[in-house]
Amino acid sequence: MRALAYFKKGDVHFTDSLPEPKLTSPKGLLISPSFTGMCGSDLHEITDGPIFMPKDGETNILSNESLPLAMGHEMSGYVKAVGPEVTKFKVGDRVVVEATISCVDKHRWPNAKNANTPMCDACKDGCENCCDYAGFSGLGVVSGGFSETMETIEHHVVKLPDFVPMDIAALIEPLSVAWHGARVAKFTEGKTALVLGSGPIGLAMTLVLKARGAKKIVVSEPASIRRELADKFHVETFDPSKHGERAIAELRSIPEGGNGFDFAFDCSGVAPTFNTGIAAIHYRGVYCNVAIWGKGINFNPMDMTLQEKNLTGSIGYTVEDFKQVVDAFEKKKIDPKECEHLITGRIKIEDGWEKGFLELINHKDTNIKILLTPNNHNELD
Template structure:
């Protein structure tokens, strides 16, 4: 048996004993070191399961790939050390330092055949849809989920690669090129990951909208050039002033708030692009004429694809992505997750960027 943090339903998260998984053919057994707490995990605790959407989060009926349903072990942002490899595994050995790309996909649907594993018809996530999770003492996963870490990247920083890859992917599929201006809506973990990616790719005009004074400071520390407060500033007018009176080339929505989206659409120049990263709890309103008469585009972003984790790790290792460890605002033990982790994130989210859980030895 082993210890794990298990989700049982709304407002029901338990630190308990569960069976220790065994390593089989094509699998890798990992001892998690550090695991981040994600806002996506907070939502099911509030009773929001994003029902009817893909990927299936905390399924209450068997997931089509894992066959698992609630109760489920949490944790999809994690790093660790390989303990054992199964038959047929050739890329890893015991002792290797790794992080986990948690997308679960069938490799059979049309999206998967095109390499878009993030758009799989049966999509899910390790730590949200089955196969265990990083908030445990051991986890066994298919080899394709496991990513090697460069020697100069610590394990705690490697636990940040998952959220950083979301921002990296958003910028990668956007039309961004050097010289473009970008508006980032929201200074939470994903907004900050977009800032990091834009900086690493050479953006020299990053504008961020945020209300929280603490998150404004984080955005500035991570490289934003201009910080606007939507409760005080005219976002559309200020974005024009900061972009040759034409509007920004693109806006990244990492907040999912109607008022912010409405402003962002008008802040983007003709033939500019709005990139949506945020998950929405309900339908939003968008005036088509605001898009039509300026030939603006709106695109959705679904997490990341194969290769994004490796590119983020290379950017960290080479120094193009800097000071990412500053995203870590709190460290706790596995037995502190309920009170010191999830509840703290809900009560004090403006002061927290990323709470890391010491899942194993907590070595770096």
């Protein structure tokens, strides 16, 4: 089949001869992806990987699969085939696929190295994103959504409301990353929030916090092009580079009372955003890291201890986040029209390297989400 596949570090290209996936489980479904988003983690895999992908000559511990594998973990699509034990879906259903692969999926590959190990504690508690063996469809375990056909199981599939277009549905994945962050941080309606960074996840976080009834949202971002994107969501934006050493004091003065924010969400992941996030929340406030960090930093625990601040982190999502995001669309708390601002390109998988990854590498600041159209379904929407 046609796919944009990872062959090895630095080598991702289009192929028309990747083997078509088969159903590995009676609860399995084949999906025909409509739109699949390109993501920062895909780029990392290309420039610094393999991180999740199997190393050359090795196989994935869960699936036994080796390279090449189709990339893509942010997909919407149509159900193409269902296994005999699938009860909630039928061929032709419009769906979104949650990409985490964990102990929940082990039964799909009875011959793999890890098939007979017990389910890990995180998976037993429904925290599959924290699984000891976690990987993704499209990032290491099996082929993903940059392909004509992908396989998953019923557990990972959520039905789409009719009024959510397929391209917007591909954004449910980054929205779920943000939704999970808000859930882990225990964000509640009527609270104030500082969002650090307005890249794809910072912007998704902004939409999610709006949906969850934030009283005030301030997006702090030094790059003007990115700040202008946040402006489109009608939230307050802040340029830290304009204020120098006064930036933290200025930020703390914005929420009513002038003593800082209830929550800070770090969607950037560098020392200045960490320090600003911790300093800009009030006593017992919550700093939540949603970013993937390249390297560590110095941190004095007294910065949180003296005012009993909370420090937490959020990784990925579970299918529960996907269900809650879809529910937020249904309740009109997320507006599909507003989400359109996140999409900066729609291209064929044949052009995925040239017009997709290279575009993301060379024009990082102007691109948010480039979507691939593996099956050119557009006319069906």
